[in-house]
Amino acid sequence: MTKRVTKAVFPVAGLGTRFLPATKSVPKEIMTLVDKPLIQYAIDEARAAGIEEFIFVTARGKSALEDYFDHAPELESRLEEDGKHKLLETLKSTYMPSGAIAYIRQHQALGLGHAVWCARHLIGDEPFAVILPDDVIAAEKPCLQQMVEAHRETGGCMVAAMEVPNERTKSYGVLDVEPGHGDAMKVRGMVEKPEPADAPSNLAVIGRYILSPEVMRHLDSGEKGAGGEIQLTDAIAKEIAGPRGVHGYRFSGERYDCGSKAGFLQATVAFGLAREELRDEFGQYLQEMVAVRNAAQ
Numbered sequence: 001m002t003k004r005v006t007k008a009v010f011p012v013a014g015l016g017t018r019f020l021p022a023t024k025s026v027p028k029e030i031m032t033l034v035d036k037p038l039i040q041y042a043i044d045e046a047r048a049a050g051i052e053e054f055i056f057v058t059a060r061g062k063s064a065l066e067d068y069f070d071h072a073p074e075l076e077s078r079l080e081e082d083g084k085h086k087l088l089e090t091l092k093s094t095y096m097p098s099g100a101i102a103y104i105r106q107h108q109a110l111g112l113g114h115a116v117w118c119a120r121h122l123i124g125d126e127p128f129a130v131i132l133p134d135d136v137i138a139a140e141k142p143c144l145q146q147m148v149e150a151h152r153e154t155g156g157c158m159v160a161a162m163e164v165p166n167e168r169t170k171s172y173g174v175l176d177v178e179p180g181h182g183d184a185m186k187v188r189g190m191v192e193k194p195e196p197a198d199a200p201s202n203l204a205v206i207g208r209y210i211l212s213p214e215v216m217r218h219l220d221s222g223e224k225g226a227g228g229e230i231q232l233t234d235a236i237a238k239e240i241a242g243p244r245g246v247h248g249y250r251f252s253g254e255r256y257d258c259g260s261k262a263g264f265l266q267a268t269v270a271f272g273l274a275r276e277e278l279r280d281e282f283g284q285y286l287q288e289m290v291a292v293r294n295a296a297q
């Protein structure tokens with residue numbers, strides 16, 4: 001029987017250079033979409049999938065991220081005094097049970113594979129999820145929950161997959177899958193950041209994974225891959241020949257790459273328009289902007 005997935009690793013130790021100068025002092029994961037930091041979207045998704053232990057792989061300069069999960073008694077009593085119950089509820093929804101969060105340090109940004117490996121002692125011998133908070137996914141059923149349900153059938157390793165334009169393959173891990181139907185596709189090969197001509201398909205791996213503990217053993221070697229970094233994809237690829245193999249999961253939902261400026265802005269517009277209290281005013285403003293832009297062209 002497949003073990004239940006109750007632990008998730010959130011690698012947040014990257015330098016976030018694409019958002020400089022903001023990331024000089026603000027961790028990328030604290031940047032907000034409308035009014036919620038990226039990390040809160042990731043936590044909410046993990047909770048919906050049944051995750052109970054949240055392991056953050058952090059680095060120097062990320063203390064704002066650690067503080068974010070602390071209780072805020074002063075703010076709480078002020079909101080209570082002022083009768084601002086809705087805001088109080090919002091505040092309390094960010095609280096996490098004692099002992100549910102652990103922080104591990106990655107001392108050097110040696111790559112995503114290395115960041116995940118830093119959590120090996122907390123993972124032990126269980127399957128675990130990995131969530132990259134800069135991939136934000138809007139979905140009716142949260143993406144990780146879709147994957148956890150599919151993983152009950154497949155076991156082994158599972159990576160979230162989506163089709164990308166051919167010219168974008170060099171930004172992703174790309175899958176070679178067996179032909180077939182269904183959302184869980186059996187993987188027979190994985191390549192990290194291939195040039196379009198070398199890519200086995202246009203099915204890209206994005207930031208949601210369910211991994212078997214064997215992946216940690218593969219990471220023990222500290223082998224460097226594409227870009228001189230210790231790549232998670234390379235360690236997962238070693239499980240393709242394993243007893244339960246690797247599956248690519250074609251999730252339902254819209255993914256925003258909030259690690260890039262264009263993706264972050266697109267997500268801001270999409271999440272802004274999805275808010276009832278903002279929809280009319282913000283939608284009207286966008287329409288006017290587009291009209292002005294078209295008239296000027």
Ligand code: UTP
Pocket residue numbers: 011012013014015016017018019028057106108109110111112114115132133134259
């Ligand atoms: P990115 O490739 O987006 O790198 O990492 P980055 O440093 O965050 O951002 P840029 O490219 O400089 O703008 C993908 C995920 O892997 C984590 C990042 O925090 C992010 O969640 N990561 C990456 C680590 O935790 N450690 C690493 O050594 C590398």
